[in-house]
Amino acid sequence: MxxxxxxxxxxxxxxxxxxxxxxxxxxxxxxxxxxxxxxxxxxxxxxxxxxxxxxxxxxxxxxxxxxxxxxxxxxxxxxxxxxxxxxxxxxxxxxxxxxxxxxxxxxxxxxxxxxxxxxxxxxxxxxxxxxxxxxxxxxxxxxxYPVRPDMQNAELGIVSDDIFHLEELPKSILIIGGGYIACEFACILNGLGVEVTQYYRGAQILRGFDDEARGLVSESMSQSGVDLHLGTNIIELSQGENGINVKSTNGNERSFDQVMFATGRxxxxxxxxxxxxxxxxxxxxxxxxxxxxxxxxxxxxxxxxxxxxxxxxxxxxxxxxxxxxxxFGGRPTPVDHDLIASAVFTQPEMGTVGLSEEEASEKEEVEIYATSFKPMQTSFAEKPDRVLMKLVVSKATRKVLGCHIVAPNAGELIQMVGIAVKAGLTKEQFDATCAVHPTMSEELVTMRKSVRSA
Known part of the structure; x- marks a missing residue:
C-alpha cells in the first residue's frame, strides 16, 4: 500500500x-x-x-x-x-x-x-x-512533559519525572501544586517517611473534581501527616546551607531538602x-x-x-x-470522550465518573445520594479513616449522572460503576441490584433517600 x-x-x-x-x-x-x-x-x-x-x-x-x-x-x-x-x-x-x-x-x-x-x-x-x-x-x-514555573532559581526544584531517579529520599520536601500529581506524591512520600509540606494557591486541592469528595481527600491527607497549606504560593527560592530556602505568601520562610513542582504539564x-x-x-x-x-x-x-x-x-x-x-479500517470512528472513569491514587483513593454535583446542578435539577462512614476494617483498628459513596441523580430522568468514591481501592470500584453510568442506568436500577454484604460498596445500591437537592 x-x-x-x-x-x-x-x-x-x-x-x-x-x-x-x-x-x-x-x-x-x-x-x-x-x-x-x-x-x-x-x-x-x-x-x-x-x-x-x-x-x-x-x-x-x-x-x-x-x-x-x-x-x-x-x-x-x-x-x-x-x-x-x-x-x-x-x-x-x-x-x-x-x-x-x-x-x-x-x-x-x-x-x-x-x-x-x-x-x-x-x-x-x-x-x-x-x-x-x-x-x-x-x-x-x-x-x-512537566513544567517548572517561570521564576528565578526554578531549576533548584525537581518535577515528577525526577522522583523515580532520586539517589536517596529527602528527609523533607515541599510539593507545590494541588492537582492529582501533587496530591498523589504528597501521600506517597508521606507514607515512605518523608516530612511532606504542600502549598497550593487555590482554596481547595483537586480543582475540577467533586467538592465533597476532594474535601474528604484534603482532610484525610492532613490527618495522615501532610502539612497542607491552601491559599499559599511560593515567592522566592534560593540555595541555602541546609537545603533550599523558600519564602511563601503565608509569611513563612523555611528550608527543605527538596522542592517539587507539580504545577502542570x-x-x-x-x-x-x-x-x-x-x-x-x-x-x-x-x-x-x-x-x-x-x-x-x-x-x-x-x-x-x-x-x-x-x-x-x-x-x-x-x-x-x-x-x-x-x-486503515475504512470505518470512520470518532473518539468518545464522554463519561470516562478515572482514579486519583491519593490515600485514600478517589474514583470518579460523570458529573460532579457542582457541574450537574448547573445543567439541571439533581438529587444527591451520599453517605460517609468509617469502614469496618479500619474502624476495628480504631483508625479515624472515613470513606465517601456519592451518586448524582437527575430529577427528571432518574439517570445516575455521576458517581464519586473516596475509599481504599476506589479505582477498582469506579471501573465497575463506570459501566453502569456509561450505560445510562437509573437510580432505581441501582436500587434493584442486591447488595454484597459486608462491603463498603454496598452503599451504592442501598442509599434510598437523597440527602439534598441541587
Whole structure:
C-alpha cells in the first residue's frame, strides 16, 4: 500500500497511544509502519507516570500495616523503608516493561528508530541523524512533559519525572501544586517517611473534581501527616546551607531538602516543525484536531496528551485505536470522550465518573445520594479513616449522572460503576441490584433517600 512512500504510517512517539496505533495498523491491517522515539519506549505512563507511581503507592501503603495488624492480633514488627532496594526493583521492572513494548512492535513488523523526529512536510519526517522518511500518514503521539514555573532559581526544584531517579529520599520536601500529581506524591512520600509540606494557591486541592469528595481527600491527607497549606504560593527560592530556602505568601520562610513542582504539564509539540507545515497549535502548544484526531493538514493526525483533550493513558490508547479504524479500517470512528472513569491514587483513593454535583446542578435539577462512614476494617483498628459513596441523580430522568468514591481501592470500584453510568442506568436500577454484604460498596445500591437537592 505504501506506493511512492517509504511507509503507509509513520508514528512519532513510543508511548502507550503511539505504540498501540503502530502495532495494530501493522499487525492487523498489514500496512508498513515506522515509529520514532527519542527516549524510552512506553512513554510517560510506563516509564515516568502511572506504572512507577502506582508501585510507589503500593510501597507507601505498607507503613501503617504493622500497627493495623496489631489491632487484629498479629505481632508484626515494622522496619525502615529501604529506598535503594525498592528503586533497584522498580528500575528493573520498568526495563522489563520497555522490553515488552519493543517486542510488541517488532512482533507486529513495525520498523523502529531510536531518534528524535520532526515533521518536514505533510508526508515527510526528518530524523535526528539527518535522514528523512516519507509516509502517506503521519501520527503525532509525543505526549506531554512537566513544567517548572517561570521564576528565578526554578531549576533548584525537581518535577515528577525526577522522583523515580532520586539517589536517596529527602528527609523533607515541599510539593507545590494541588492537582492529582501533587496530591498523589504528597501521600506517597508521606507514607515512605518523608516530612511532606504542600502549598497550593487555590482554596481547595483537586480543582475540577467533586467538592465533597476532594474535601474528604484534603482532610484525610492532613490527618495522615501532610502539612497542607491552601491559599499559599511560593515567592522566592534560593540555595541555602541546609537545603533550599523558600519564602511563601503565608509569611513563612523555611528550608527543605527538596522542592517539587507539580504545577502542570504542557504538550510536547514544540520545535517539531508542525506550524511550518500548517498544523495549528493551541495556547499551551496542544495540537488542534477534529473528532477523528485529524489536524488541518489531512495527512497528519495526533493523539494522546499532545492534543490536551483528556490526558489519560487509556484515552490515548482508545484514540489510537479510533485512528486506525478510521484511516486503515475504512470505518470512520470518532473518539468518545464522554463519561470516562478515572482514579486519583491519593490515600485514600478517589474514583470518579460523570458529573460532579457542582457541574450537574448547573445543567439541571439533581438529587444527591451520599453517605460517609468509617469502614469496618479500619474502624476495628480504631483508625479515624472515613470513606465517601456519592451518586448524582437527575430529577427528571432518574439517570445516575455521576458517581464519586473516596475509599481504599476506589479505582477498582469506579471501573465497575463506570459501566453502569456509561450505560445510562437509573437510580432505581441501582436500587434493584442486591447488595454484597459486608462491603463498603454496598452503599451504592442501598442509599434510598437523597440527602439534598441541587
Amino acid at each position: 505504501a506506493d511512492a512512500f517509504d511507509f503507509d504510517l509513520f508514528v512519532i512517539g513510543g508511548g502507550s497511544g503511539g505504540v498501540r496505533a503502530a502495532r495494530v495498523a501493522a499487525g492487523e491491517y498489514g500496512v508498513k509502519v515506522g515509529l520514532a522515539e527519542d527516549d524510552r519506549y512506553g512513554g510517560t505512563c510506563v516509564i515516568r507516570g502511572c506504572v512507577p507511581k502506582k508501585l510507589m503507592v503500593f510501597a507507601s501503603e505498607y507503613a501503617g500495616m504493622p500497627a493495623e495488624a496489631a489491632s487484629y492480633g498479629w505481632d508484626v514488627q515494622g522496619g525502615a523503608f529501604d529506598w535503594n532496594r525498592f528503586r533497584g526493583k522498580l528500575q528493573a521492572e520498568l526495563d522489563r516493561l520497555e522490553g515488552v513494548y519493543r517486542n510488541l512492535l517488532a512482533g507486529s513488523g513495525v520498523e523502529t528508530f531510536d531518534l528524535r523526529a520532526t515533521v518536514k512536510d505533510a508526508h515527510t519526517v526528518a530524523l535526528a541523524d539527518g535522514t528523512t522518511k516519507t509516509a502517506k500518514h503521519i501520527l503525532i503521539a509525543t505526549g506531554g 504542557d504538550p510536547a509539540s514544540r520545535n517539531m516543525g508542525l506550524e511550518d507545515v500548517g498544523v495549528r497549535l493551541g495556547r499551551k502548544g496542544q495540537i488542534e484536531v477534529n473528532e477523528y484526531s485529524q489536524t488541518e493538514v489531512p495527512s497528519i493526525y495526533a493523539i494522546g496528551d499532545v492534543t490536551d483533550r483528556v490526558n489519560l493513558t487509556p484515552v490515548a490508547i482508545r484514540e489510537g485505536m479510533a485512528f486506525v479504524e478510521t484511516v
